[in-house]
Amino acid sequence: MGETGRSASANGRARRPYNKTYWRQLPQGWFAKPDYTPVTLYEEIVRRCETNTCGVDALYMACKLAATPQDARVALNAFAAVRASLVRQGKVAQYDTRLAVAFVHMIRDADAPDVLVEALRRAPELGLLLSQTRLHELLQHWGELGELAKIEEVLAAMPLGGVPYNHVTAYIVIRTAVNLGAQDKAEYYAAAMVQRQIRLTPAATRLLEVGRERLRQQQQDMQQQQLQ
The missing domain is CATH 1.25.40 (Serine Threonine Protein Phosphatase 5, Tetratricopeptide repeat)
Structure with missing residues (x-):
């Protein structure tokens, strides 16, 4: 193994x-x-x-x-x-x-x-x-x-166990957050990983942009509903 x-x-x-x-x-x-x-x-x-x-x-x-x-x-x-x-x-x-x-x-x-x-x-x-x-x-x-x-929960404890983050860690948490519509979480972890000098993969960057576009669309839809 x-x-x-x-x-x-x-x-x-x-x-x-x-x-x-x-x-x-x-x-x-x-x-x-x-x-x-x-x-x-x-x-x-x-x-x-x-x-x-x-x-x-x-x-x-x-x-x-x-x-x-x-x-x-x-x-x-x-x-x-x-x-x-x-x-x-x-x-x-x-x-x-x-x-x-x-x-x-x-x-x-x-x-x-x-x-x-x-x-x-x-x-x-x-x-x-x-x-x-x-x-x-x-x-x-x-x-x-x-x-x-x-x-x-596990991410917070990984450094305590001597397990570092890397680009895979970043991708997993960003993907999960974006898929759940938790764009604030995705942005938070993306920034935290970059601050640790961890490179975001192109796939992770695309996910962030997809989430941002979805959030912009939701905000526009809400504004239109308020005007009706």
Whole structure:
């Protein structure tokens, strides 16, 4: 599951791991019992962490089981518990990229942007480094659903997690805002990105102009109605 910077392209979308067979590829072990719930698995993870016998593979199952934002928060707590256990053992390396991918997959499945925001804010503590590409995939998903508030929530936390903005970030938020008719938001984020010396793509610039023209037309229509 290689990381690339082309999440907004058709090829990028084709490579996304969001498919029905994704979770079947995960590790097997003591944690793979079908009777585990998010809470009971978390409790067992904590118990094993107390004796430093848990390991990281159980976190894949914690991600798989999370179906709600509450479940996702339980999984985040499991990441913190395992990380603390590893640090006690002198193992301070960051979590593997594949585990970070599973975490992002969980965020999408559980629709838990608030948990993602917390993970970004606690990235150094958790040892969970989330890639720009994977976050763009999430933002693009929420953009297609018109969930601008979720995008904004994550955007605010990305720098805290060491994830920079780029032209893809700008395009996603501008496109979502324009599609929703929120031209003020589109202009705000366009200006903010330019201020950060992020280049707007021609596609993003065209979207802004489409939104401006639509807004001008709406204003003209309102004026005509008032004159009637």
